[in-house]
Structure formats: C-alpha cells, structure tokens
Amino acid sequence: MAEITKYVKWETIDSIGILTLNNPPENYLEEPEFIPVTLLQTLIEKNLIKGMVIHGIGRHFSGGADLASLFEMTKERKTLLSRMDKGNELLHFIENLNVPVIAAVRGCCFGAGLEIALACHIRVCDAKSLFAFPESNQGLIPGLGGIVKLARQTSNMETMQFVLQGDLINAMEALTCGIVDHIIQDEDPMEYAVKLLHKMTDDRSMKVIHYVMQALRNSRTLSFDDAVREETKMFCELAVEEAERRFNNEE
Amino acid sequence: MIKQMLKYRTISYEQIDQIGHLVLDQPPSNKMTVEFFAELGEAIDLISGDKGLKALVISGKGRHFSAGADLDGLLSIVKEESQQSAEGGHVSVNSFLAHNNKTFLSIGNLEIPVIAAIRGACLGSGMELALFSHFRFCGEDAIFALPESTYNLIPGIGGTAQAVKILGTGKAMELVLRGNTFSAEDALTLKLVDRILPRRHVVDMSIDFARKIPDSYRKEKVMLYIDRIFG
Numbered sequence A: 001m002a003e004i005t006k007y008v009k010w011e012t013i014d015s016i017g018i019l020t021l022n023n024p025p026e027n028y029l030e031e032p033e034f035i036p037v038t039l040l041q042t043l044i045e046k047n048l049i050k051g052m053v054i055h056g057i058g059r060h061f062s063g064g065a066d067l068a069s070l071f072e073m074t075k076e077r078k079t080l081l082s083r084m085d086k087g088n089e090l091l092h093f094i095e096n097l098n099v100p101v102i103a104a105v106r107g108c109c110f111g112a113g114l115e116i117a118l119a120c121h122i123r124v125c126d127a128k129s130l131f132a133f134p135e136s137n138q139g140l141i142p143g144l145g146g147i148v149k150l151a152r153q154t155s156n157m158e159t160m161q162f163v164l165q166g167d168l169i170n171a172m173e174a175l176t177c178g179i180v181d182h183i184i185q186d187e188d189p190m191e192y193a194v195k196l197l198h199k200m201t202d203d204r205s206m207k208v209i210h211y212v213m214q215a216l217r218n219s220r221t222l223s224f225d226d227a228v229r230e231e232t233k234m235f236c237e238l239a240v241e242e243a244e245r246r247f248n249n250e251e
Numbered sequence B: 001m002i003k004q005m006l007k008y009r010t011i012s013y014e015q016i017d018q019i020g021h022l023v024l025d026q027p028p029s030n031k032m033t034v035e036f037f038a039e040l041g042e043a044i045d046l047i048s049g050d051k052g053l054k055a056l057v058i059s060g061k062g063r064h065f066s067a068g069a070d071l072d073g074l075l076s077i078v079k080e081e082s083q084q085s086a087e088g089g090h091v092s093v094n095s096f097l098a099h100n101n102k103t104f105l106s107i108g109n110l111e112i113p114v115i116a117a118i119r120g121a122c123l124g125s126g127m128e129l130a131l132f133s134h135f136r137f138c139g140e141d142a143i144f145a146l147p148e149s150t151y152n153l154i155p156g157i158g159g160t161a162q163a164v165k166i167l168g169t170g171k172a173m174e175l176v177l178r179g180n181t182f183s184a185e186d187a188l189t190l191k192l193v194d195r196i197l198p199r200r201h202v203v204d205m206s207i208d209f210a211r212k213i214p215d216s217y218r219k220e221k222v223m224l225y226i227d228r229i230f231g
Helices: A037-046 A067-073 A077-095 A111-119 A134-138 A146-153 A156-165 A171-176 A189-201 A206-221 A224-250 B034-049 B071-088 B095-109 B125-132 B147-151 B159-167 B169-178 B184-189 B199-212 B219-230
Strands: A008-013 A016-021 A051-056 A101-105 A108-110 A122-126 A130-132 A182-184 B002-007 B011-016 B019-024 B055-060 B114-118 B121-123 B135-139 B143-145 B195-197
Touching: A016 A037, A016 A189, A037 A077, A051 A111, A051 A189, A067 A077, A077 A111, A101 A111, A101 A189, A108 A111, A111 A130, A111 A146, A122 A171, A122 A189, A122 B169, A130 A171, A134 A156, A146 A156, A171 A182, A182 A189, A189 B169, A206 A224, A206 B159, A206 B169, A224 B071, A224 B095, A224 B159, B011 B034, B019 B034, B019 B199, B034 B071, B034 B095, B055 B125, B055 B199, B071 B095, B095 B125, B114 B125, B114 B199, B121 B125, B125 B159, B135 B184, B135 B199, B135 B219, B143 B184, B147 B169, B159 B169, B184 B195, B195 B199, B199 B219
Parallel strands: A016 A051, A051 A101, A101 A122, A108 A130, A122 A182, B019 B055, B055 B114, B114 B135, B121 B143, B135 B195
Antiparallel strands: A008 A016, B002 B011, B011 B019
16 A cells, blocks of 8 residues: 555555545545545556545544644635635546545544545445534534535435534434445445445446446436436447447357 | 227237226246337327326236346347448437437326336336336335446446436446346335335236326325325
C-alpha cells in the first residue's frame, strides 16, 4: 500500500483500486480536496481499474473536516470558497466515474466524511457504524453537496431532520432511511466491498461496465424517455459486437 | 363474463368485466421472440385505446412468467440490420428495439393500473416488462435476474432506467452489473416486488386486486392501494 499523499494511501489489487483515508485515529480531512483530482485520475487510468473502494484506516471512516484548518481558511474568504470548489470537483469526479465506487464504512462517518461516502455509488457499513451531519451544531451546514445528495437518497423530510438536528444515527437507521445499502455482519466492510466489486465486474468487458454506468448517469441527467432510448442505443452497439463474435465463431 | 378475447400466436388476451388479462403464451419459458414483441406492441396499442378498460393484468402461461428475450433470434436480426445499414451507409438505432421501447414505455404510461402477476422465472426482458408494470406480485417460487451483463450486453428495453426509479442508483447498479438471480424474498426486501402471494393464486389474486382499485387510480399512489386492498 503506497502513501501517495500525506493523508491518502492507494493500492490496486486485481483491477480494484483501494483508496484509504489515512489520518488516524479519526481520519479528519485537512483539505476538502482530500486527494488532488488529477492524481486520482492518473491512478485510475494508469491502473485500468474496474472498480474502487474508499475506506478509512483504523476504526473510523472519517470524522469529517478538520475544523481548525477550516477556520484557518476562512481568514481569506476567497481561499475558502476556492478550496471548497476543489472539494466539490473531486466529489463530482468520483460520482461520475465510469466504474462502480463503494464506500466501505466502519465507525464514524461524519460531515465531509459522509459527503465523500454519499459521492460513492454504493455504501456498505458494519453494524457499529455511526452517521451524522453535525455541521448545524457549529452554526454551519454541509458544504460539499451533502444535503442535495442525501435528499436524493431519502426524503426531503428525513434530510431536513437529519441535517438540522445534527444527531448521530446508527447503521440500522441509516439502512432504513436509505443512506447505506448493506450492513455487513462478521466481515470487514472493506473486504465485502472488494468481493462485491469482483462480482459486479469480473468477466465483464470494460465497455459493458462503462455503458451500465453511463445508463445509470443518464437516468439522473436525462428525461426518463430519453434515458431509456439511450440505453437501447448502447444495447444495440453491444449486440452488434456480440452478434459479430458469435457469427465469427460459427465460421 | 368474457367480453372480448383476442388470440395471437405468442400471447393471448381476454377481457372479463373490464379487467384485461394478457398472457405470455409460449410455454414453458415464454421466451420473448421477435414475433412476440410485434404482437405485444399490437395488443398494447389496442389496450391503450380501450376506454372501457379498468385494469390490465400480465402473467405467463404455465410455470414461468418469462425467461426473457430469445437472444439468438435477436442477435441474428441485429446482425442483419447492421449489415444492411453498413451497406446503406448509415447506422440507425435498431428499429426493432425502438419499437419494443415504445411498447414498454406505453405500458408504464397507461392510465389504468398494470399488474405483473409473476410465477417462476422472471428474467432479462421478462423482468424489464415486470419493472414497467405498476404493481408486481409474485409467487414464493419466483426467480428474478437481469443477467444481460454476463452475456456482454446490458438490458435493452429501459430496464436500467426503470430499476433506478424503483431501487435508486446503488441497488440498480448492483442488480444490472452483478446479473445474479435472486428469490421472491430478496425481491420483496429490495421492494422490487410489492407482495408475495401463494403461487397457485398469484393470477387470481392479482385479477381480484385489479377489480378493487378505485376508478380514480393514480400510479403515484400504488403503495396506498396495496395497503388498503390487502389490509
């Protein structure tokens, strides 16, 4: 496992990229852009990954932003906004990757940590995990798109309660309201996530994976009817190739 | 009282007291062939024009709902068309699949309730058809999957987009990329089916359910009807 920045480790095992938040014990984030987006892009392209897991080293996923360094940034208002924008860009990049990304959560997943998890496509956690947007307790709100993404996962009402109360919820509650997709018993969520990615990507061509990801993105960005039509276009392209393969094999 | 009955080769349709019952009728697997899709399109056109109809129930004849598209038949027409369009100098979206899209979207957009009564296998485009229905009831023995990605394909008739609507992005991603089969219980946990019914009575109970939906039906409120009617 290579330390690629002071706070992030990277490892590629069998076409799966594993990004580890590495600022123990709480894995606080010193910067909204917790890994330079260009660096992440290089890692993904160079290693030809078919899927990615994001997790935290040790007991916790991430306790969120390091408030001391955040307030340090506020001394210059422009600095804060531009750094936050970079964080947004990074999360946007992760969310729009054309391979599946899973957040494997243990322990605390708070604030900006939860925003990272919500930028992933699937979230798995162990039974003892805790989730919160505690920003409103400090006179703040989630700053990296967390409210928007949460509202997409759950209802507006649940999002409002969760963000304004700023209370912790446990894994079971997170599952019920749709924040996480699986609670993992008797196994490290990270290992489970890697296995799940293998089940989703082994023996699948890169093109099939990319097209499924594209179809899923379309369902968010296009009208429903257009998303369906685009899906069929991609199917046709794959079907033509598959027909060629079968036809050639017969000859 | 049977009011109207239409016989096609691959499907059958009968209407009893304003409830339409469309049966996929190529047992045992009710494979969706090229002919099937043509006939389904015709039937859905007729059904959407029938102002007297109160509800539509879709089921499969025999043990299974449908094992999905006839892949060999489909790939051979894809092949033909791609050769033709290569010769014609332009590549068009396969008109056959565009036609199927239209049919499934029409089913989703019907103003009357559409209920998929699922027994046995419900795979690939069979599952896509179920996903476009407004209600899904299944027997204990039902088996589901969108296995396309394991054949180097993706669902071709809007299954991914419709799965996102029902399940959200993460779960839809798993379903489509894994392509694994899962049981009626799993489908219920995922909220992919609305109720599990005794296998022998899935069709009867679905028709009975259809009768009880009020005329003021709105598909945004499917859960409400399920709670009220099943109690």
